Amino acid sequence: xxxxxxxxxxxxxxxxxxxxxxxxxxxxxxxxxxxxxxxxxxxxxxxxxxxxxxxxxxxxxxxxxxxxxxxxxxxxxxxxxxxxxxxxxxxxxxxxxxxxxxxxxxxxxxxxxxxxxxxxxxxxxxxxxxxxxxxxxxxxxxxxxxxxxxxxxxxxxxxxxxxxxxxxxxxxxxxxxxxxxxxxxxxxxxxxxxxxxxxxxxxxxxxxxxxxxxxxxxxxxxxxxxxxxxxxxxxxxxxx
Amino acid sequence: xxxxxxxxxxxxxxxxxxxxxxxxxxxxxxxxxxxxxxxxxxxxxxxxxxxxxxxxxxxxxxxxxxxxxxxxxxxxxxxxxxxxxxxxxxxxxxxxxxxxxxxxxxxxxxxxxxxxxxxxxxxxxxxxxxxxxxxxxxxxxxxxxxxxxxxxxxxxxxxxxxxxxxxxxxxxxxxxxxxxxxxxxxxxxxx
Numbered sequence: 001x002x003x004x005x006x007x008x009x010x011x012x013x014x015x016x017x018x019x020x021x022x023x024x025x026x027x028x029x030x031x032x033x034x035x036x037x038x039x040x041x042x043x044x045x046x047x048x049x050x051x052x053x054x055x056x057x058x059x060x061x062x063x064x065x066x067x068x069x070x071x072x073x074x075x076x077x078x079x080x081x082x083x084x085x086x087x088x089x090x091x092x093x094x095x096x097x098x099x100x101x102x103x104x105x106x107x108x109x110x111x112x113x114x115x116x117x118x119x120x121x122x123x124x125x126x127x128x129x130x131x132x133x134x135x136x137x138x139x140x141x142x143x144x145x146x147x148x149x150x151x152x153x154x155x156x157x158x159x160x161x162x163x164x165x166x167x168x169x170x171x172x173x174x175x176x177x178x179x180x181x182x183x184x185x186x187x188x189x190x191x192x193x194x195x196x197x198x199x200x201x202x203x204x205x206x207x208x209x210x211x212x213x214x215x216x217x218x219x220x221x222x223x224x225x226x227x228x229x230x231x232x233x234x235x236x237x238x239x240x
Numbered sequence: 241x242x243x244x245x246x247x248x249x250x251x252x253x254x255x256x257x258x259x260x261x262x263x264x265x266x267x268x269x270x271x272x273x274x275x276x277x278x279x280x281x282x283x284x285x286x287x288x289x290x291x292x293x294x295x296x297x298x299x300x301x302x303x304x305x306x307x308x309x310x311x312x313x314x315x316x317x318x319x320x321x322x323x324x325x326x327x328x329x330x331x332x333x334x335x336x337x338x339x340x341x342x343x344x345x346x347x348x349x350x351x352x353x354x355x356x357x358x359x360x361x362x363x364x365x366x367x368x369x370x371x372x373x374x375x376x377x378x379x380x381x382x383x384x385x386x387x388x389x390x391x392x393x394x395x396x397x398x399x400x401x402x403x404x405x406x407x408x409x410x411x412x413x414x415x416x417x418x419x420x421x422x423x424x425x426x427x428x429x430x431x
Contacts, residue, residue, distance in 0.1 A: 025366075030366040032371065088243075100257060201247070
């Protein structure tokens with residue numbers, strides 16, 4: 001049998017959470033029981049959507065302004081900036097990042113979120129950005145609140161921002177969550193603690209960065225994201 | 241220097257307002273797209289046999305000619321500029337649905353081609369890392385027999401990736417349920 005062609009790095013399963021993590025109850029009936037089938041990376045896996053700047057609106061990256069109805073959203077204004085990188089530290093330009101989050105009171109705009117706390121008429125909680133040539137992105141938003149959920153008694157999700165990222169290849173796709181430093185709820189959260197390794201968990205906590213903080217305006221956080229798929233694609237050499 | 245990957249987390253139950261900014265993310269075609277229009281439909285089913293209403297599927301596929309509009313495809317100049325290649329569907333209404341074209345055969349290596357297929361990624365509450373699978377077509381039986389990826393799978397499980405052409409309907413409609421756990425569990429892939 002010939003060796004399977006896999007020119008890009010795959011998901012590192014020692015880093016990503018397993019499918020079954022019983023402390024997070026919803027995994028119990030949704031986790032596959034059979035092992036994944038290792039397959040080659042073909043053109044279907046090595047290609048991905050190519051995004052242009054027409055994919056993004058002028059205010060998409062500013063959640064404090066992109067849904068204003070009659071005033072400013074309530075809460076603590078923050079900046080979240082960072083880079084999308086591959087494992088070789090190469091920045092990924094034109095990567096589409098989509099974020100979504102609860103408002104300052106811990107309420108999502110989603111109709112099924114019935115947490116007894118107010119919606120904010122001036123805050124939708126969704127944003128989009130494309131990374132620049134250096135792989136950098138910046139969002140302006142409101143620090144999200146914690147909210148209760150039903151996983152176990154007195155369960156609360158630590159404040160977080162959902163991130164969805166497209167890398168260079170379809171196998172580099174990543175959906176994750178960004179957390180805040182010093183949060184006491186992290187120790188109790190089965191979603192965060194589904195990540196097997198303490199170093200891996202730590203990489204989901206944004207760093208407070210005073211050089212990002214803008215005077216009289218907003219606190220700054222830095223959150224870099226590393227996606228798999230760092231090796232060279234051999235097809236490129238054919239074209240050169 | 242090698243940087244460690246950023247760990248995955250669940251998409252959660254409330255992704256719709258963040259990931260569905262238009263009402264046509266599940267439509268990959270326009271009037272000008274080349275190829276045969278088809279529908280892909282199905283449910284995502286949990287270990288209790290119940291359809292789950294809060295999953296999100298993403299698909300990525302070649303155009304009708306078997307090409308991708310991406311520089312890794314040596315023939316990307318031939319790719320259809322009027323095809324979207326990528327789509328998203330939530331299972332809020334009981335299942336997923338995509339309107340797309342039947343993909344052409346994609347190159348496997350210098351000599352061989354793959355059977356027509358659609359790459360599919362599954363995200364959901366209760367899934368801390370997404371799942372990856374493929375959808376093949378029941379009316380491509382001859383090509384499926386030779387497909388190098390299907391042939392990596394135990395013969396008795398290959399059917400879990402093959403969407404069945406449904407009778408009737410305005411457009412050819414292929415149905416494939418994604419079974420996350422238990423009897424008939426879908427084969428999930430690790431590329």
